[in-house]
Amino acid sequence: MSVLTRDEAQTRARLLDVHRYTIDLDLTAGDEIFVSRTVIRFTARADADTFVELKPAELRKALLDGHALDLDTFEGNRLPLTGLAAGEHELLVDATMRYSRTGEGMHRFTDPTDGETYLYTQLFMEDVQRVFAAFDQPDLKAVFDLTVKAPDGWSVLANGITEHLGDGRWKAASTPLISTYLVAVAAGPWHSVRTEHRGLPFGIHCRRSLAPYLDTDADELFEITRQCYDRYHEKFAEPYPFDSYDQAFVPEFNAGAMENPGLVTFRDEFVYRSAVTDTERQTRAMVIAHEMAHMWFGDLVTLRWWDDIWLNESFAEYMGYQTLTEATRFTDTWTDFGVARKAWGYDADQRPSTHPVAPEAVEDTASALLNFDGISYAKGASALRQLVAWLGEKDFLAGINTHFARHRFANATLADFIDSLASATERDVHAWADAWLRTTGVDTLTPVVTAADDGTRTLTVEHNGSRPHRIAVGLYDLDVADESRHLVLRERLDLDIPQGEPHPLGK
Template structure:
């Protein structure tokens, strides 16, 4: 495939007049786009994809053009270079791809309805209107929108509606912005609005399938987030309004369109009376993430897609900064430690992973850049490291300079480091380049060698990896004063260990706070010292210790068998972060047993022992005045007890189900998925299966939908799972946006793995046709790699995916995920006997 040609180099748009007419009945878009700008030559190219170009006119006269679909281009011959105004008339199909302009489907009281929305990131604006569809090509936009309007319908866009005339909705001219941020929507929507302290109108909109109260939580978080960012960035929100819109069909989680942010319904609307705290925290951070983008990404935009991380990593960090300020009792940074950090560490340990900053050489690679564990999670961790080094005062000062210098324009990573460096007096770029420009991360080995405390770094791999001598500038954050602030060399000696230990009075530790992107391998002397004082470690330090051991075990640096005796030390913590880390370790032990074996019975017994005290303390029902940690830890403890087949817990779950059988949505949201799953696995029937599937289709509560999906896909009945798979391609039952979760659920079920694997191989082309242009398409491969663990499955994976290795956008994913499965197969084959012996010995 050819390298990307930058159309902006020959034509720089300044303003667009867009007229777009959408006919939902015929599913046809008709439009006229007038682009005013500067042509560097008489021959220019403008992006289009799947458009039928009717005419191209300049100064009232037709000019020659031809359509080049292979390059997503219309080639235009202008009368002359210089200032020009090009008017292009076209038509296009309204598709169900969830890209460009597309319909979202939903039901209200049994009546099927649809609203129209947009998704233009990364390069899908060209499916809606001819444009220079590149982030650097910023311009202003005047949008006129016509549609087959029904009574009561409303239209929304980036800017306020200023007039409606002859059925055409006219919106105020935007500020200078990139094409991928243009957005509009229309349909039978409800909304609630409020105003920030500075006068910004904030609104939340959704279909009328939702109760009005479901908009309240998001409205409050959105308003307070904008107020927080205006203060933190010391830069006003630059638009008159900020609309948040929930779309029933949406491929991404959310999208930061300037002034009209779009979301999956799951990440915006929620029932304030029965939604788990964990889900409220997720919705809040998603909203804060998208609103962070209104400055970082929208006001200042990456110059090209290779700096995508500049948008996403920063917003990923800021979502936690904002919500920590708005809801301090949530301790939201703990969520970062239990979600983003382990995701980044696991993914970034596979040889062949992309670096945070990565070159884009052809169009198909743009969407493949959205590797969430790297571009979002690892990148955010890099910025958390920078924040810890600089402090908030320097960070805010640098950001203010950055926004002032680049507002309504574009920037690179170097521009950000320059601004932060000037504010802090540190060479931020030199530190960050070692992390952003090379993939992977180091393991720092801490050991006592000949009585001396020594540290060394080398790249960490899970599975095979090629050592290339990479070095990082590592903020060590050690708890001994002799520890250097940065480790830049391959190794360093700190001094006599016995003397250092006596002077400091505590075990030696690195990465205190767990803010730096590395793991620590302590030798036996240092590890035993830590283990003797685990009760003195704070919760994050306990999480870090377990997390690092799990990764070292995955890499076979240490044995999982050696971890088993350590687990009881962490089993009865009051801290969610420790319970989450422990659950990750013990869940990995399931990989070493086969279904219905003696080894599995032993493992279930170990789960029962580890969860016994927590289950007795927490139970199924929330208690008055209990802590957030208790609310968030309860599902971990109950999940372990259910795997242990704890008869009392199963009976209590059955009683909860029976009491609420006529209104299952009313089950307490934080344990609802566990109650439903237990019922399906232990008391399942075809009638129950049909009841839950019908409830899934009927409900508009995304959280309840997820719980029902988890229960249905966990069924031990292969005939019911086969019946479920027949619905995978029925969008009236399972929307394409939700299919990956259903597929993963069945694949992860021992009784469904073969069925799901057969389906995806048989209907891969259907999947490609349906979601193939989606930035999440490759994650179907990731899902498979996360589950397969045997040599025969590895062989089947290779046989199916290796012929697709040269498919643009899939190459890296297939290559990496092959290594992921290979390393897991090797780990299990090498350690299965020892791990199962260790489990038996622990009973």
């Protein structure tokens, strides 16, 4: 199997403009395989050779503009399209594909409780090819039209609203322009709870054997969903970009959740089957908020290549914690972040294996996940939070909204993100990014308080490190009248620490 390199992706993105995938999946062909027929409409900007990816059980037919392609040229996971002429093309690929038991591609699960079978896709980041033929890279966005044939008694969920046409045939509404890795389908005899919020259909789904547990928590799940949804609409000028918001709790899921547009999948351990702590409920709410942030940052505006995956995750991580704090009953989430997540980042950053938050280059899909660690997630999110403090939230959000407006339904890089933020502030965001995102290791800030004979005290913050910081200093009085001797905030000072020098902060 060939992994896609960044050079290959750049060459193909220059060559192709992909318009539309029409995908038909037949899920009634037995326990091992399903049938996948795909028509891709695209434009070639020049005469050239290229290829489409696919990992079939059996490649049955491939037609380019109605002419059969030689199936013997198929090698590994690539079907060559040689001698492509500049202009419009239509590629049809007819294949059978294998169900997966590893959570990659089209996962198939039979519930031991009741014998019911469920299928769902997980296509990040190159498992699209296990389900349908595709130009599988994030910056070749297209419209997806999907039809599915499913067994009787099943329902089918997808990115767009689905409709049962009768006789087990389902059709999903056309998506807007999205990346291949974000396409999603879930099929089975789901237990579903549905509602509507501000005219948008909301659904939560799980396998039938978990129905009572989902029903018990449905109010809480919808409340968190509504609160986050409303808060994001206060922050972001761009409205929610898709036609519905389904959250499916699926069995044997490898990750915590996946941000498929309009159909977020979660591990179904989040449907609690026994008493849990409030911290566990907070974690679940955090994942809901995190995935919803991706609807804008990740799905509406998508990374151009996998070297910016840390930014995608750090942004959702920052937004998730911040939005939960602002909009839900979980108001202490940053404490949780400080204790659990940030410590992970500090730890990773002081090991010999540390690396900059933003990697210089990721050469291929296989190496994109190697740096996915405490630096990418925890330090990245902490650095973004520092960026918000340093810019001020108003300018940060203005920059984010510029970013969404500039790159909606398209792709953007870290450089584009920094440019968008720079447009909203006088501050030098490019220098900030160099100091925080291209370097390794921690800065140490040490507060030193000295008292003079006249009772005045002076606070000095010693700065060992090279980065600019914006910090808040609280001045407190001890409430001696109060038996529990509480500290009472007298004043909060927001202060800039420039690069690399001790900075007297006043009295």
